[in-house]
Amino acid sequence: MARRKNMKRRRIILGNTFYLIRENGMDNVSLQMIAEKSHISKSLLQSYYPHKSKLTSDIVHNLFNTLAEQVNSYDEVNRTNPYARTKAFIYTIASLGMNDEGLDRIISEVFISNASLDNWGSMLNNWLQVNHLFDGLNIDENELRLGIAFITKGAGRLYYERKRYQFTAEELADYATSALMFSFLHCSTKEIDRTLKDGHNIIESADMNSVHHAIDTMFDEGKEIFS
The missing domain is CATH 1.10.10.60 (Homeodomain-like)
Known part of the structure; x- marks a missing residue:
């Protein structure tokens, strides 16, 4: 009791x-x-x-976990490669922040804090591992971790300065996903182009109203919380 x-x-x-x-x-x-x-x-x-x-820190963890659950439920997410799912995840974060002033306050402050960025990068790495996204692919795990750290900081800075650079949520997700695939995982241009298209299809299948509702209610009675 x-x-x-x-x-x-x-x-x-x-x-x-x-x-x-x-x-x-x-x-x-x-x-x-x-x-x-x-x-x-x-x-x-x-x-x-x-x-x-x-x-x-607990707020950020719960926000991240809720977003991860929502991305995993997108209609097209299991029909595409793991890089495309990573793009969808980055897009979801950016899109929510760009369309919700309150969430933007949280996301922006996460992205300008080195401690929070490190935390966010660790959670993204854990999400990839828990979902076995890269199992069976010939990749170097150290390169993957380094790549995730790099794109988290790079995408975070671009998100924070998006008005200056006039980035959309999908353009930011494309930049981060391409950088991860090309610079760290040594994917071909053909693989990257296909991934960005597949990621776009995932995004098109997403119900962002449902994602927003999940965030609004993530601390309601009956919801699993991180604390």
């Missing part, structure tokens, strides 16, 4: 933190604001989350 109560309160705290940082940005949300929104004392909040960094 105590553990269930503990998780219920964590769910409430995370949900309220997510709401507040969507409204105000990470830097403009304090532990006191989160405690007041959650109708608890700051000291009780800190018994669950002593530092805001742990809270924001």
